[in-house]
Amino acid sequence: DAGVTQSPTHLIKTRGQHVTLRCSPISGHKSVSWYQQVLGQGPQFIFQYYEKEERGRGNFPDRFSARQFPNYSSELNVNALLLGDSALYLCASSTLTGYGNTIYFGEGSWLTVV
Amino acid sequence: GESVGLHLPTLSVQEGDNSIINCAYSNSASDYFIWYKQESGKGPQFIIDIRSNMDKRQGQRVTVLLNKTVKHLSLQIAATQPGDSAVYFCAENMDSNYQLIWGAGTKLIIKP
Numbered sequence: 001d002a003g004v005t006q007s008p009t010h011l012i013k014t015r016g017q018h019v020t021l022r023c024s025p026i027s028g029h030k031s032v033s034w035y036q037q038v039l040g041q042g043p044q045f046i047f048q049y050y051e052k053e054e055r056g057r058g059n060f061p062d063r064f065s066a067r068q069f070p071n072y073s074s075e076l077n078v079n080a081l082l083l084g085d086s087a088l089y090l091c092a093s094s095t096l097t098g099y100g101n102t103i104y105f106g107e108g109s110w111l112t113v114v
Numbered sequence: 115g116e117s118v119g120l121h122l123p124t125l126s127v128q129e130g131d132n133s134i135i136n137c138a139y140s141n142s143a144s145d146y147f148i149w150y151k152q153e154s155g156k157g158p159q160f161i162i163d164i165r166s167n168m169d170k171r172q173g174q175r176v177t178v179l180l181n182k183t184v185k186h187l188s189l190q191i192a193a194t195q196p197g198d199s200a201v202y203f204c205a206e207n208m209d210s211n212y213q214l215i216w217g218a219g220t221k222l223i224i225k226p
Binding site for chain 2: 042056058102106
């Protein structure tokens with residue numbers, strides 16, 4: 001079975017531009033979460049979606065938004081990119097939301113803002 | 115705020131020896147803990163998890179120990195191999211909480 005798949009794997013954007021990152025969860029998983037990982041640090045929670053509804057939001061500005069589609073895939077959108085948005089963006093999926101459900105990660109999308 | 119942290123940023127061990135990676139957590143309400151392995155340029159890979167009603171759990175070559183009294187978590191890797199070289203993160207989760215809270219990571223280096 002395929003794991004969590006993310007696209008694109010690498011991309012370079014200019015300050016002020018917009019970016020859309022995509023994620024397909026493991027088959028049967030209904031929960032998708034997004035994390036931002038800056039080099040040398042642990043991932044920081046951005047959003048969680050379950051059954052197309054936002055269930056959690058981290059401490060990120062409104063420039064960050066996401067949605068989940070009927071097939072449980074998800075998009076993360078970031079507007080008005082800043083240099084500080086350069087990071088690895090990780091998508092994770094699990095069968096349920098919340099406590100105790102094993103969370104599996106994709107390989108991430110490397111975003112460089114110049 | 116509440117956080118999960120690691121005692122050592124880098125751990126260097128001889129190939130074949132056992133490795134012990136430590137993690138301290140500060141949120142006493144956390145009741146689910148996970149260890150992830152992250153190789154360079156890749157996403158985190160699930161290793162093992164443990165719930166707060168347990169103090170030990172074993173997997174293949176790995177053991178996680180949880181000491182709730184001192185809020186400490188450890189990952190033991192038996193007979194460390196070159197393929198174990200990576201950054202290891204502990205993460206915590208709470209009932210009704212949707213996010214994982216991560217520590218900064220420990221880099222494990224295997225000496226030949």
